[in-house]
Amino acid sequence: MSEQHGKPTPSPRIGLFFCECGPNMGNAIRLDDLAAQEAWPEAAVVQRHAFLCAPDGKAKLAEQVRTQGLDRVVIGGCSPHEHEATFRQVLADAGLNPFLLQMTNLREQCEWQGDDDGQATVRARGLVRGALWRAAQQEAVETRTVEASADVVVIGGGMAGLSAALTLAQKNRRVALVERSAALGGLLARLDEVFPSMKCASCFLEPAINQVLDHPQIDVLRESRVVSVKGFHGQFTVEVESAAPAVDPSRCMGAGECAAACPVSFPDPLDEGVGQRKAIGMAYSGSLPHVSHVDPVHCGRCNGAGCDGPCVQACPMNAIDFQRAPVNRTLTCGAVVVATGMETLPVPAVPGVISCVQLERMLHPQGPTSGKVTVPGGGVPRRVVLAPSSEMPARDTDLARRELTKLAVRLLDVCEGVELQLAGDCHQATLAAPMIEQLRAAGVAFSSGALDPATLVPTDNGVSYRRAGKLASTGTADLVVLWTGTRPSSTVGELARDLHVRTTAEGFLEADVDLLVPTGTRVPGIYVVGAALGPRPLGDVVRDGTAAAGRILSTRLPGERLELEPLAARVIPERCGACGVCVTACPYGAIRTLADGKCRVEPAHCRGCGTCAAACPSLAIACPQFEYRQVSAEISGLLAMEGTTRSH
Amino acid sequence: MEIQKIDAVGLRCPHPTLALSNATQKTAPGTLVEISGDCPSFEKDIREFCQKKKKMVLTVNGKAPLLTIQIQF
Numbered sequence: 001m002s003e004q005h006g007k008p009t010p011s012p013r014i015g016l017f018f019c020e021c022g023p024n025m026g027n028a029i030r031l032d033d034l035a036a037q038e039a040w041p042e043a044a045v046v047q048r049h050a051f052l053c054a055p056d057g058k059a060k061l062a063e064q065v066r067t068q069g070l071d072r073v074v075i076g077g078c079s080p081h082e083h084e085a086t087f088r089q090v091l092a093d094a095g096l097n098p099f100l101l102q103m104t105n106l107r108e109q110c111e112w113q114g115d116d117d118g119q120a121t122v123r124a125r126g127l128v129r130g131a132l133w134r135a136a137q138q139e140a141v142e143t144r145t146v147e148a149s150a151d152v153v154v155i156g157g158g159m160a161g162l163s164a165a166l167t168l169a170q171k172n173r174r175v176a177l178v179e180r181s182a183a184l185g186g187l188l189a190r191l192d193e194v195f196p197s198m199k200c201a202s203c204f205l206e207p208a209i210n211q212v213l214d215h216p217q218i219d220v221l222r223e224s225r226v227v228s229v230k231g232f233h234g235q236f237t238v239e240v241e242s243a244a245p246a247v248d249p250s251r252c253m254g255a256g257e258c259a260a261a262c263p264v265s266f267p268d269p270l271d272e273g274v275g276q277r278k279a280i281g282m283a284y285s286g287s288l289p290h291v292s293h294v295d296p297v298h299c300g301r302c303n304g305a306g307c308d309g310p311c312v313q314a315c316p317m318n319a320i321d322f323q324r325a326p327v328n329r330t331l332t333c334g335a336v337v338v339a340t341g342m343e344t345l346p347v348p349a350v351p352g353v354i355s356c357v358q359l360e361r362m363l364h365p366q367g368p369t370s371g372k373v374t375v376p377g378g379g380v381p382r383r384v385v386l387a388p389s390s391e392m393p394a395r396d397t398d399l400a401r402r403e404l405t406k407l408a409v410r411l412l413d414v415c416e417g418v419e420l421q422l423a424g425d426c427h428q429a430t431l432a433a434p435m436i437e438q439l440r441a442a443g444v445a446f447s448s449g450a451l452d453p454a455t456l457v458p459t460d461n462g463v464s465y466r467r468a469g470k471l472a473s474t475g476t477a478d479l480v481v482l483w484t485g486t487r488p489s490s491t492v493g494e495l496a497r498d499l500h501v502r503t504t505a506e507g508f509l510e511a512d513v514d515l516l517v518p519t520g521t522r523v524p525g526i527y528v529v530g531a532a533l534g535p536r537p538l539g540d541v542v543r544d545g546t547a548a549a550g551r552i553l554s555t556r557l558p559g560e561r562l563e564l565e566p567l568a569a570r571v572i573p574e575r576c577g578a579c580g581v582c583v584t585a586c587p588y589g590a591i592r593t594l595a596d597g598k599c600r601v602e603p604a605h606c607r608g609c610g611t612c613a614a615a616c617p618s619l620a621i622a623c624p625q626f627e628y629r630q631v632s633a634e635i636s637g638l639l640a641m642e643g644t645t646r647s648h
Numbered sequence: 649m650e651i652q653k654i655d656a657v658g659l660r661c662p663h664p665t666l667a668l669s670n671a672t673q674k675t676a677p678g679t680l681v682e683i684s685g686d687c688p689s690f691e692k693d694i695r696e697f698c699q700k701k702k703k704m705v706l707t708v709n710g711k712a713p714l715l716t717i718q719i720q721f
């Protein structure tokens with residue numbers, strides 16, 4: 001044992017306090033022996049108390065700190081998880097730096113392990129000695145504060161993200177809305193009319209988008225993705241990369257000349273291939289903001305296939321320029337709302353079989369078929385089956401039933417004399433009674449069972465299908481409308497890892513189980529709203545967005561100051577070999593390699609876990625409270641115990 | 649007096665507003681513009697557009713949902 005790691009010199013005045021934890025301590029441990037003043041020459045004061053955490057226990061502790069001039073406190077009692085924060089506060093109130101406290105857990109580690117012929121007391125003595133020797137090496141740690149940010153980043157511009165952004169901006173919060181695609185609105189922008197009101201989707205989506213686009217407090221970043229999120233509640237740093245804006249939105253009038261000139265045409269993913277689109281043009285007819293954008297995957301100028309860019313000449317506003325570069329931004333915010341929504345699964349490629357989204361697009365007056373529903377050979381459908389797929393995930397059931405019921409009502413409206421069959425127990429759809437009544441009155445047949453996509457076969461006069469379930473049956477129809485299922489946004493896995501938010505087995509984001517914090521996650525300051533949590537109807541989506549905004553408005557106030565992690569790690573530059581092991585080891589992305597080749601810990605992002613210090617091969621990372629001399633003093637104290645045999 | 653007429657019947661929002669915006673790019677101040685439409689939010693959208701662009705809504709006529717709105721540019 002070196003001098004440095006040896007017994008503490010008398011200079012620090014250490015107070016040693018034993019807590020009896022009521023009836024919990026003193027059955028295995030012999031407290032009379034352990035807590036004898038003469039047993040501890042390292043300590044200036046040795047005392048025991050029945051309940052140190054109770055008000056009179058805390059008062060006594062504080063009084064001892066003050067009257068005895070103590071500058072270190074060691075407590076032998078319960079786990080630090082239980083009461084370290086309590087006793088740190090007592091020290092602070094008594095005028096001592098709270099980090100000059102050392103707790104040692106005698107209750108779980110000795111008392112509750114049982115008395116093994118006096119061994120419990122011997123073990124406790126070792127732990128206490130370790131704590132005393134360590135306490136002598138302890139140093140005051142200062143807690144720094146930074147101003148918290150009250151701004152918010154919302155990821156995803158569907159109805160959930162729009163609701164959250166608008167609610168926040170109405171109370172003057174600055175919001176950055178990061179949307180992956182070129183237009184706002186998400187799934188709702190693809191729908192025709194929505195249940196339960198049967199209002200046209202755009203009639204309430206469009207005013208919301210317009211408000212967001214016009215709001216001085218909201219920055220909309222379209223065609224953008226979140227590269228990383230670091231930090232904590234009140235101090236997140238979000239890196240966002242936005243695609244090169246080939247079309248200048250301040251010049252584009254949405255005239256569509258560029259799309260007319262573009263030579264590349266491909267099935268439009270927005271309407272799942274019902275219509276065609278060009279590599280440049282509006283996201284969809286009437287999309288907001290009403291400006292063109294370039295699809296870099298299909299555009300010959302972007303994908304290397306080669307194109308001399310007739311769109312550039314065709315644009316009357318001179319708005320197109322392929323030379324612009326992507327834009328990277330670093331945003332600071334106090335909270336993050338994730339509203340990345342869901343995607344729909346594709347239908348089997350059988351002529352006459354369409355998805356609900358495809359039918360929605362056909363029904364839309366400004367959709368690819370101008371509101372006409374047709375069968376593959378042309379002409380109006382005479383016999384239509386609407387059903388869930390037997391491969392549909394169970395979580396979709398209610399949304400599927402409500403959607404199929406709504407589509408049946410719409411088909412009755414637009415296809416005169418059509419014969420409809422509605423499978424999948426749609427009569428059980430929630431809040432759909434008026435529609436079901438209307439369908440029954442019109443003679444629509446309701447049945448149970450889903451359609452097995454593998455049994456869908458094209459025939460001379462349409463599609464033959466097989467309905468699964470107890471009353472399995474087969475039949476033919478000239479149009480089959482299938483709810484295939486939903487899945488989370490394809491990019492959400494990466495985002496969840498970065499945010500440390502849990503996902504379900506299917507990959508949807510998981511909100512916390514705390515019912516009092518709806519949409520909150522296990523990471524304070526990160527909220528998940530809308531269909532990113534799993535399929536749900538619009539009413540719930542809007543409620544989620546508003547709930548998260550409400551939580552943020554009430555928990556993160558402008559001008560608030562926040563404590564930074566006091567135990568944040570620090571790199572000792574003289575020792576750092578810049579190997580970068582810490583950079584990859586840090587679970588919070590808090591370490592960077594600087595231009596001078598040294599690594600640096602960003603104190604605002606560090607959570608004091610110590611992983612970097614353990615990983616560093618050059619011992620170049622210091623963690624307050626866990627410095628090498630502190631840890632080895634504790635180990636030395638522990639190993640200096642008498643009466644036990646060393647097992648290792 | 650010359651009236652500039654725009655037919656937005658059958659168009660869903662935001663198309664009527666977009667049509668109005670596009671068709672009136674070069675419309676001289678003072679011109680009377682008449683737009684008809686039948687989208688449920690037609691009147692609300694046109695009124696909002698006029699407020700933003702500082703144009704005066706003169707009359708709203710017809711029987712919902714088919715309405716004709718006169719605007720002084």
Ligand SMILES: Cc1cc2nc3c(=O)[nH]c(=O)nc-3n(C[C@H](O)[C@H](O)[C@H](O)COP(=O)(O)OP(=O)(O)OC[C@H]3O[C@@H](n4cnc5c(N)ncnc54)[C@H](O)[C@@H]3O)c2cc1C
Nearest residue numbers: 156158159160180186187194195340341342530531537538
């Ligand atoms: C066919 C169909 C019909 C429906 N009909 C009805 C109905 O009639 N009535 C009703 O109440 N509900 C209906 N729903 C449900 C309703 O559409 C959804 O609940 C709602 O649109 C979901 O909104 P959202 O904002 O949560 O997600 P979405 O609308 O999916 O929006 C998510 C947004 O986030 C963006 N995004 C995704 N990942 C990222 C990322 N990593 N970074 C940045 N942006 C990202 C997406 O581009 C999208 O714009 C229907 C659903 C379907 C599939």
